[in-house]
Amino acid sequence: MSTTQLEEPTRDLSEDELLRLGLYRQVVRIRAFEERAYRLFMEGLVKGTSHLSLGMEAIAAGFGEAMRADDYTFCTYRGHAHTLARGTPMAGVMGELLGRASGVCGGKGGSMHLTSVEHGAMGSYAIIGAHLPIANGAAWSAQVRDSGQVAVCFFGDGTTNIGAFHEALNFAKVWNLPVVFVCENNLYMEYTAIGDVTAVEHPAADRASAYGLEPIIVDGNDPDAVYEVAATAIERARTGGGPSLIEAKTYRHGGHSRADPGQYRPDEEVAAWLERDPVPTYRARLLADGLDEAALTEIETQAQADVDAATDVARAAPPPDLQAAYTNLWADGGSSWRN
Amino acid sequence: MTVTLAQAINRALADAMAEDDRVLVFGEDVGRLGGVFRVTDGLQSRFGEQRCFDTPLAESGIIGTAIGLAMYGYRPVAEMQFDGFSYPAFEQLVSHLAKLRNRSRGTLTLPVTVRIPYGGGIGAVEHHSESPESYWVHTAGLTVVSPGTPEDGYAMVREAIASDDPVIVMEPKRRYWMKADVELPVTAPPSSEALVRREGTDVTIVCYGPMVRTALDAAEAAEDEGWSLEVLDLRSLSPMDTEAIVASVQRTGRAVVVHEAGRSLGLGAEVAARVQEAAFYHLEAPVLRATGFDTPYPPAKLEQYWLPDVDRILDLVERSLAY
Numbered sequence: 001m002s003t004t005q006l007e008e009p010t011r012d013l014s015e016d017e018l019l020r021l022g023l024y025r026q027v028v029r030i031r032a033f034e035e036r037a038y039r040l041f042m043e044g045l046v047k048g049t050s051h052l053s054l055g056m057e058a059i060a061a062g063f064g065e066a067m068r069a070d071d072y073t074f075c076t077y078r079g080h081a082h083t084l085a086r087g088t089p090m091a092g093v094m095g096e097l098l099g100r101a102s103g104v105c106g107g108k109g110g111s112m113h114l115t116s117v118e119h120g121a122m123g124s125y126a127i128i129g130a131h132l133p134i135a136n137g138a139a140w141s142a143q144v145r146d147s148g149q150v151a152v153c154f155f156g157d158g159t160t161n162i163g164a165f166h167e168a169l170n171f172a173k174v175w176n177l178p179v180v181f182v183c184e185n186n187l188y189m190e191y192t193a194i195g196d197v198t199a200v201e202h203p204a205a206d207r208a209s210a211y212g213l214e215p216i217i218v219d220g221n222d223p224d225a226v227y228e229v230a231a232t233a234i235e236r237a238r239t240g241g242g243p244s245l246i247e248a249k250t251y252r253h254g255g256h257s258r259a260d261p262g263q264y265r266p267d268e269e270v271a272a273w274l275e276r277d278p279v280p281t282y283r284a285r286l287l288a289d290g291l292d293e294a295a296l297t298e299i300e301t302q303a304q305a306d307v308d309a310a311t312d313v314a315r316a317a318p319p320p321d322l323q324a325a326y327t328n329l330w331a332d333g334g335s336s337w338r339n
Numbered sequence: 340m341t342v343t344l345a346q347a348i349n350r351a352l353a354d355a356m357a358e359d360d361r362v363l364v365f366g367e368d369v370g371r372l373g374g375v376f377r378v379t380d381g382l383q384s385r386f387g388e389q390r391c392f393d394t395p396l397a398e399s400g401i402i403g404t405a406i407g408l409a410m411y412g413y414r415p416v417a418e419m420q421f422d423g424f425s426y427p428a429f430e431q432l433v434s435h436l437a438k439l440r441n442r443s444r445g446t447l448t449l450p451v452t453v454r455i456p457y458g459g460g461i462g463a464v465e466h467h468s469e470s471p472e473s474y475w476v477h478t479a480g481l482t483v484v485s486p487g488t489p490e491d492g493y494a495m496v497r498e499a500i501a502s503d504d505p506v507i508v509m510e511p512k513r514r515y516w517m518k519a520d521v522e523l524p525v526t527a528p529p530s531s532e533a534l535v536r537r538e539g540t541d542v543t544i545v546c547y548g549p550m551v552r553t554a555l556d557a558a559e560a561a562e563d564e565g566w567s568l569e570v571l572d573l574r575s576l577s578p579m580d581t582e583a584i585v586a587s588v589q590r591t592g593r594a595v596v597v598h599e600a601g602r603s604l605g606l607g608a609e610v611a612a613r614v615q616e617a618a619f620y621h622l623e624a625p626v627l628r629a630t631g632f633d634t635p636y637p638p639a640k641l642e643q644y645w646l647p648d649v650d651r652i653l654d655l656v657e658r659s660l661a662y
Binding site: 047108109128163191264329 | 398399637
């Protein structure tokens with residue numbers, strides 16, 4: 001912590017500075033959470049598989065800050081970041097990862113199916129492309145209700161090659177839906193380079209014109225840049241301007257999932273992207289732009305404290321009751337008639 | 340030589356590719372990575388990127404491509420990375436792969452092999468632990484087999500690739516690391532023949548795929564109770580070796596069917612129907628079913644409770660014997 005901070009004159013932060021502190025808080029919180037999640041996997045506390053957003057935090061952060069509280073988020077199995085970015089409490093998300101009764105889905109969803117309807121986190125979908133048409137449906141409902149809500153739908157580069165992606169984009173354009181499709185292009189479709197299996201260089205942006213959409217590419221490691229395109233696209237959707245397709249270029253710091261060390265990636269490529277780590281680079285930029293280091297440090301300290309507290313709550317929570325396997329299959333809350 | 344199920348299937352693919360240039364292996368991450376379960380490990384480096392290749396994440400496209408290749412003389416082996424990932428390909432599998440021969444009055448031959456790692460027991464969750472075999476069995480036009488041993492892993496994959504009909508190989512992923520002392524290549528009876536894996540006199544345990552090992556464990560444990568269980572491994576689910584099932588039940592008078600898939604309209608229902616049709620007067624008790632529950636596959640912490648295990652089998656054996 002800077003020893004000179006007390007000598008500096010206090011001043012009111014501008015709106016822009018408050019926004020940027022909010023973005024920094026988002027990336028730092030997601031980073032801290034994902035690092036902890038990784039450690040807990042290594043401890044064997046998280047069952048099943050998991051997919052981290054380490055290195056990709058700026059996208060969820062930028063959109064999270066640009067969205068209205070009642071907007072909808074649809075995301076994939078790599079969805080811790082997007083769920084947290086909507087304000088879903090960390091303890092509930094951590095509890096879900098650990099499969100505890102305290103999780104946001106009562107331990108029945110796990111890492112890949114985080115959902116918190118009250119925070120607009122309308123589910124994490126673990127089948128490629130499945131949620132794009134679903135996001136359209138949510139957007140359509142918002143349009144019919146004239147609610148001004150926008151659906152933001154995140155997915156990976158691999159999704160651009162499945163039929164549902166193309167069907168959904170066409171539907172969205174034909175119906176002029178308030179939906180923003182966000183392709184997080186981290187260059188790898190699971191374990192395979194996206195370029196090896198895709199007809200075009202930019203898997204999302206190069207397809208946009210086929211659906212009458214503008215090709216939009218943004219630096220997905222730059223929270224300011226992501227926020228700007230997010231705010232523009234969301235505003236367009238909210239005011240009747242229809243759908244957008246945004247391709248955010250980014251990179252996974254780790255492998256595809258828990259068990260994957262990501263060794264199929266060239267060392268120099270990994271090194272180059274680590275240089276562009278969104279957390280330290282954004283921190284440096286904020287300092288260079290005159291933001292107070294103490295404010296940043298406080299955000300970092302608070303994020304760690306929040307993660308510690310969430311971890312403690314999750315560790316202490318019980319697993320789901322065995323009867324949970326029988327609940328909530330039907331609208332009456334149960335699973336009869338057959339069991 | 341000690342061989343795992345995964346290694347046996349890998350060797351079967353390699354041997355088939357070496358013998359026949361028309362055999363192509365493709366799917367998500369099967370090439371450079373060698374598959375998420377390493378079942379296709381080394382095939383791309385040995386046979387080249389034209390013979391073993393990575394596809395986009397697009398299961399419908401993968402199966403559609405396989406159908407087209409097969410129409411033109413290839414013998415494609417397509418992998419669905421996990422059971423739950425086969426659903427986007429459902430339309431291609433059910434409406435086209437299964438039916439094109441019939442629809443074309445026999446002029447189109449589709450020697451397609453679809454490999455699907457399936458079932459639970461590895462701490463994965465839904466989409467990654469499911470048992471969708473009933474969908475395929477219910478679909479006329481698809482042969483469906485499931486190996487329960489490394490020997491069968493090798494033999495069934497070779498047989499599937501050699502078949503002129505579409506074959507779905509349901510690979511029990513939790514048994515990929517199961518070992519056997521066997522020299523490859525190995526031959527086995529045709530998969531259409533069910534095999535008695537352990538002889539017994541009191542109750543027939545009908546099983547397949549991942550539950551073969553579980554049923555054998557149950558038979559072992561049953562000895563302590565003084566019960567003699569016969570373990571019948573169906574091997575092929577479609578066609579189903581009704582004769583072998585009936586012959587065994589005629590000897591024992593009792594049957595318990597075991598599968599991970601949910602109970603309703605699972606294979607157990609079909610087995611029970613066939614037994615009562617063909618061996619009604621031999622039955623000493625109703626055919627019982629030890630299965631997964633009729634609920635979505637549970638989170639990892641509930642998996643062991645959900646999956647049929649030795650205890651669930653023995654409970655039903657006891658009920659059958661008490662009848």
